Structures are given as structure tokens and as C-alpha cells.
Amino acid sequence: MNKSLLALAVLGAFVGAASAQSSVTIYGLIDQNVKYQDPGRLASVAGGRPGKGVVRVDDGGTGGLGSSRLGFRGVEDLGDGLKAIFRLELGVSPDTGGAGGRTTLQGSNNVFFNREAWVGLESKSLGTVRLGRLNTQSRDIRYFIDATNEREFSVVENITSARPLFQNFGSRVDNGVNYRSPSLGGFEVSVSVGLAEDIGSTASTVTTAGTVTTTTAVRTEASEYQGLGLTFKNGPIMAALTYEQLNGGVVSGNYNKVITIGGNYDFGIAKLFAAYQNTKDFGGQLASATTTTVVDSSIPSTVTTVTPFVKGIDVDAYNIGVRVPLGKQWLLKAQFTQSTVDRLGALPDLDQEKYGVSIAYLLSKRTSIYAVVTQRSGDDDETFARKGEYLVGVNHTF
Numbered sequence: 001m002n003k004s005l006l007a008l009a010v011l012g013a014f015v016g017a018a019s020a021q022s023s024v025t026i027y028g029l030i031d032q033n034v035k036y037q038d039p040g041r042l043a044s045v046a047g048g049r050p051g052k053g054v055v056r057v058d059d060g061g062t063g064g065l066g067s068s069r070l071g072f073r074g075v076e077d078l079g080d081g082l083k084a085i086f087r088l089e090l091g092v093s094p095d096t097g098g099a100g101g102r103t104t105l106q107g108s109n110n111v112f113f114n115r116e117a118w119v120g121l122e123s124k125s126l127g128t129v130r131l132g133r134l135n136t137q138s139r140d141i142r143y144f145i146d147a148t149n150e151r152e153f154s155v156v157e158n159i160t161s162a163r164p165l166f167q168n169f170g171s172r173v174d175n176g177v178n179y180r181s182p183s184l185g186g187f188e189v190s191v192s193v194g195l196a197e198d199i200g201s202t203a204s205t206v207t208t209a210g211t212v213t214t215t216t217a218v219r220t221e222a223s224e225y226q227g228l229g230l231t232f233k234n235g236p237i238m239a240a241l242t243y244e245q246l247n248g249g250v251v252s253g254n255y256n257k258v259i260t261i262g263g264n265y266d267f268g269i270a271k272l273f274a275a276y277q278n279t280k281d282f283g284g285q286l287a288s289a290t291t292t293t294v295v296d297s298s299i300p301s302t303v304t305t306v307t308p309f310v311k312g313i314d315v316d317a318y319n320i321g322v323r324v325p326l327g328k329q330w331l332l333k334a335q336f337t338q339s340t341v342d343r344l345g346a347l348p349d350l351d352q353e354k355y356g357v358s359i360a361y362l363l364s365k366r367t368s369i370y371a372v373v374t375q376r377s378g379d380d381d382e383t384f385a386r387k388g389e390y391l392v393g394v395n396h397t398f
Contacts, residue, residue, distance in 0.1 A: 031060025
């Protein structure tokens with residue numbers, strides 16, 4: 001009997017050791033809110049009428065405490081300080097039951113694991129390498145510079161398509177490779193590349209006027225993402241510096257060159273955030289080139305190439321925010337973000353601002369209720385589709 005108990009105890013110890021060396025965790029977040037969105041007089045909320053507000057049930061990724069998601073992460077201890085790691089994470093929309101979708105540099109088509117999907121190796125002494133669909137450098141530092149971590153009134157938003165606040169290069173990059181160094185005195189270095197893999201498409205249109213036939217071929221091609229980051233953590237101080245750019249595609253050389261610097265300091269009674277971002281040659285990754293061929297029986301054929309993206313548009317942005325815990329169950333956040341788009345030629349600069357306040361009540365460690373007020377203003381603000389937002393919601397993590 002004693003021998004049997006001893007054998008069971010030894011077997012249990014081995015099973016426990018094996019489970020400790022390899023593990024997979026299922027996790028997630030569900031956030032739903034009821035919101036009122038108020039557009040400018042000359043704009044409309046998606047699905048609404050110009051100048052008319054819309055009440056909707058929405059996911060927390062738009063003005064809430066976080067995008068709803070389901071994820072799997074795992075680790076296997078390979079010995080000698082080396083581990084195999086992975087993460088698979090997809091967005092979900094509890095208001096409709098939908099899943100997937102994409103926010104990325106290379107377009108907006110539906111994919112299943114649309115948030116993160118990568119595998120890597122982690123070494124205490126050598127650092128970490130990850131391969132797959134990865135966060136961009138500017139998304140990775142959101143905890144350093146944004147009081148809401150890209151949530152309630154995130155610093156990252158295009159007020160309109162050509163009027164960004166801060167950039168984060170689409171949040172994530174496909175076909176990515178990332179190396180992150182070990183922490184040395186609180187400093188970490190991170191290097192990322194998102195390979196373009198010659199991704200692109202061509203569409204043609206043909207028009208005829210009299211004896212002239214015009215064929216227009218539009219080629220859209222992805223550029224390579226390149227990013228470098230430096231972070232520092234020591235006690236109450238967190239600071240970050242990143243440089244990112246796009247290279248290639250149909251655009252000559254580097255463009256959309258972005259420097260971001262910022263951080264936060266925890267005073268105990270409040271945590272203060274501040275950041276600055278400068279963009280040179282602002283433009284999207286999927287640039288296009290248009291080739292027009294005109295054929296006339298009396299005039300030799302001519303070929304004209306036009307690249308719609310033109311270098312020279314710059315953007316300056318800054319942010320200041322605060323997080324204030326009010327006792328053990330209340331959390332107050334406030335933030336102001338502003339940017340200026342310096343346009344080409346005689347066109348005037350465009351200014352845009354976003355500011356808001358939120359209050360959350362923690363019902364438990366995993367469940368909270370919240371309320372958020374967000375406003376946007378600036379030049380031609382009557383064209384803003386989301387000039388004001390007012391919402392209440394519920395957030396639950398598991």
C-alpha cells in the first residue's frame with residue numbers, strides 16, 4: 001500500500017513538472033456599450049443622415065475600454081533559459097456575433113486571427129524573436145504614451161482619411177519579423193520589419209471618345225514596413241522612442257517617416273502621460289501608380305505615368321493625459337490630443353483636436369462599468385463624422 005502511494009506521488013510530481021514546462025492559456029475580453037454619436041452638419045455617422053445623431057450598440061473598440069477578443073497564448077520551456085512562445089488572437093463583435101476583420105497596413109479584408117498571430121523563441125540572455133502578424137512599434141508603446149492605452153479616446157485616429165492625430169501604421173503588420181533585446185538597466189531595444197512580398201493588384205478602365213481610346217491601368221502595391229524602438233522602465237518612470245517608415249512599393253525611396261517620443265510618470269495619486277510625434281512625407285502603405293495610354297489614328301501612342309502620392313505632407317501631433325485612481329474601485333481618465341497637417345503649396349494647414357474624460361467603476365477585478373464623453377474639433381469640423389460621442393458600457397475580462 002505504501003509502495004503504491006509512493007508510486008502515485010512520484011508520478012504526480014512528474015506530471016506536475018511536465019505541465020509546468022508547457023502551457024496554453026485561453027483568455028479574452030468582452031466590451032459592449034450604448035452610445036450616441038453626433039456628426040457635424042455636413043457629415044453623417046455610418047448608416048445615418050447628414051447632421052443627424054445615431055444611437056447604437058457597439059463594441060468597446062470604438063470609445064470603450066477595449067476591443068472584444070478571444071485569444072490563445074502558449075509557452076514551452078526548452079531548457080537553459082530558452083522558451084518557445086506563441087499567440088493567436090481574434091477580434092469579436094458581440095453586438096452582431098461577428099468575428100475576424102482586419103486592421104493592418106495591407107488592406108482591410110477579413111481574416112480569422114486578425115489581431116495577433118505569431119510564434120517565437122525567447123531567451124533571458126539573448127532576447128526574443130517573433131515571426132508572423134505583429135504589433136507595430138508605435139502600437140507596442142501605447143502603454144507608455146496613451147492614458148487610455150488606445151481605448152476610450154485613443155491618441156490614434158484619422159479624424160478624416162487625410163487628417164490623422166497620432167499614427168500607429170494600422171496597429172499591426174503582416175509577414176512580420178521582430179527582435180526584442182533583453183532588459184539592460186531598464187532599457188530594451190526592438191527592431192521590426194514587415195515584408196511587402198510584392199503584394200499588389202492592377203485594375204484597368206477603357207474609355208472611348210471619337211477616334212481616341214484611353215486605357216487606364218492602376219497598379220496598387222504594398223511597401224515594406226521598417227521600425228525601431230527603444231523603451232525604458234525604472235520605478236515610476238516609463239519612456240519610449242520609436243522610428244518607423246515605409247519603403248518601396250510604387251513610391252521611390254522612404255516615406256511616411258514617423259518619430260514618436262513620450263512616456264509617463266506615476267506620482268501615486270495620479271499617472272501623467274505626454275507624447276510628441278512628427279511625420280515626414282505622410283502617406284499610406286498601399287500607394288498607387290496610374291498609367292494612361294492614349295491611342296489616336298493620327299497621333300503616335302503616348303504613355304503617361306502619374307503617381308497620386310506626392311511627398312512633402314508633414315504632420316505634427318502631441319498628447320497629454322492623466323489617470324487618477326479614486327479609491328480602490330473608481331478610475332478617472334482625461335486626455336487631450338492635437339495635430340496639424342502641413343499641406344503642400346498654398347493650401348492652409350489643417351488643425352484637429354480630440355479630448356475626453358471617462359470614469360470607470362470596478363465591480364470586481366474582471367468586471368467594470370464605465371461612462372465616456374469624447375469631443376472633436378478643428379478646422380472644418382462640421383465635416384467630422386464623429387464630432388461628439390457619449391456612451392455607457394460594461395467590460396469583462398476572462
